[in-house]
Amino acid sequence: MYRIAFTAILLLTTFSPGFGGVTESIRKFIDDKTEGPAYKVDNENLLCGKELHLFYVNRFYDPAWFIRNSFSNNGFDLLNYVRQVGQQGLQPADYHLFLIEEYLGKMLSQTTVDTADIMKLDLLLTDAFMLLGLHLYYGKVDPENEGANWKMQRKDPGLRMDLRLEEALTRSEVEMELNMLAPGYKAYWMMKEELAYFLKLDEMLWPAILLDKPVKPGDT
Numbered sequence: 296m297y298r299i300a301f302t303a304i305l306l307l308t309t310f311s312p313g314f315g316g317v318t319e320s321i322r323k324f325i326d327d328k329t330e331g332p333a334y335k336v337d338n339e340n341l342l343c344g345k346e347l348h349l350f351y352v353n354r355f356y357d358p359a360w361f362i363r364n365s366f367s368n369n370g371f372d373l374l375n376y377v378r379q380v381g382q383q384g385l386q387p388a389d390y391h392l393f394l395i396e397e398y399l400g401k402m403l404s405q406t407t408v409d410t411a412d413i414m415k416l417d418l419l420l421t422d423a424f425m426l427l428g429l430h431l432y433y434g435k436v437d438p439e440n441e442g443a444n445w446k447m448q449r450k451d452p453g454l455r456m457d458l459r460l461e462e463a464l465t466r467s468e469v470e471m472e473l474n475m476l477a478p479g480y481k482a483y484w485m486m487k488e489e490l491a492y493f494l495k496l497d498e499m500l501w502p503a504i505l506l507d508k509p510v511k512p513g514d515t
Contacts, residue, residue: 325352343456391419428454459476
């Protein structure tokens with residue numbers, strides 16, 4: 296119900312100026328960056344710079360997460376995935392969740408939205424998908440640097456997240472694409488379910504237990 300109401304409000308929101316203005320803003324953002332520093336949105340680094348550049352150049356700088364000037368269902372699907380990524384042992388904050396929700400909130404509270412805000416939200420979502428996909432596929436820890444004694448080899452580095460994202464958007468299967476990038480082992484998904492269970496427990500309110508003396512090992 297919340298998502299339906301959210302969508303309805305966004306559909307009534309008028310974006311100004313038009314779609315062409317957003318495309319031009321993205322083009323300037325992507326092409327005007329100097330060598331060296333990473334792309335940034337509100338001082339937050341976008342960590343998939345090379346893939347980000349390829350993705351927007353190949354789609355002629357059109358926004359990825361808006362359709363006819365409205366926030367798309369693909370955008371909602373990615374936002375929901377990021378919110379729940381803690382169930383896979385990852386941190387939602389690593390995927391720009393705070394800024395993404397901040398800019399969505401601005402869209403809800405204003406009758407017109409600045410082109411720069413649409414551009415920033417689109418870039419944040421794109422970088423979030425790409426970074427999350429890389430972490431799901433390769434893992435967040437590089438085994439060559441952090442786990443040399445594990446004798447694990449890194450996967451083939453030829454993963455094209457720009458193409459993966461374009462395919463996911465075309466098919467409107469953002470969630471499925473990310474799940475396909477995650478490990479396919481049954482044990483992984485079983486652990487995910489168990490972690491989700493314990494995260495739910497952590498959200499519950501538990502009564503305080505007051506004791507006159509400390510609890511020691513072996514006490515019952």
